[in-house]
Amino acid sequence: MVSSRRGLDISHDVATEIKAAAVGAVPNETGGILLGWRAGSDVIVVGFAEIPPRDVRRAAYVLDARAANGALEKFRRQAHDSRVGYVGSWHSHPLNLPPSATDHATFRRAAQSTSAPLAFIVAVVNGESASLRKFWVGRRCRSARDRRMCDLNARAIDVESV
Template sequence: MSVSVLIEQSVLDGITDRSKSNRPNEAGGLLLGYRKGNDLHVVDLTGPLPMDVASPVRFFRKDPRHQRDATRKWKGSRETLDWVGEWHSHPNGTPYPSSIDETTWRTQVRRRSVSMAYIISGANSHAVWLVDPLKLTVFPLCPIGADNSATLFELSHSS
């Protein structure tokens, strides 16, 4: 499987800022962007929002405004902007998915039948993961290039 995920710097900065401001609790939300074949371009995010439920070790996206914001932006893009993934923080740990994270991700991808990207913001770094819709495998993505506007991630060669 060949796939790349381009993430705008504004999204990565937004995740960092929102994760820090929500500490000691986790934070999270939707990732919005565009699909071209297997490739994703992440351009926007939601959350966290007031009705979400968060603790230092869990985040539950409960606020209906995530969906409303995504729908409004989808309509504003002439129905081209898509839900391409989710993000959340691990404020006291590393940016690796828990078994709960992986189960949730696989369920989302199984329901949608498309690849989805997932960003976890750890205490000091971000990690990006992709779930393949055919085998429901969770793959780590590696940054292969960056500039001031975006970072490009691809499957590691060992995946």
């Protein structure tokens, strides 16, 4: 497992495959869902699904919820592990840019929909390689004070440097 030491464990194979998908999508963004389970406040990622965007644009990725649900069900059938479920999402940035206001709003909206921790990863492409950055692993924001904490947790943390 590759670990960010802050609530996220992701397998080396999954990290490598996400980076390859990000590089392969250049000059456009791509993304999808993270699959795994939770152990306390940690998110364990054991798989992912790339969900191609319906509207291919260079500077935006919007997750297709219907396609994501289908990919989740397919992965669950193949995994034969009742712990496996949706634990977050990922998308690529073809340029080395921080998360946009849209990214932050998407992370916040998803985090508010559940009390369970979720992970959000951005695969930042630099030439012919990519690195993974975790922008969020946390619980739902329940109050103004919690929202400030969530905003603090939204800083980029390199997941790995493979």
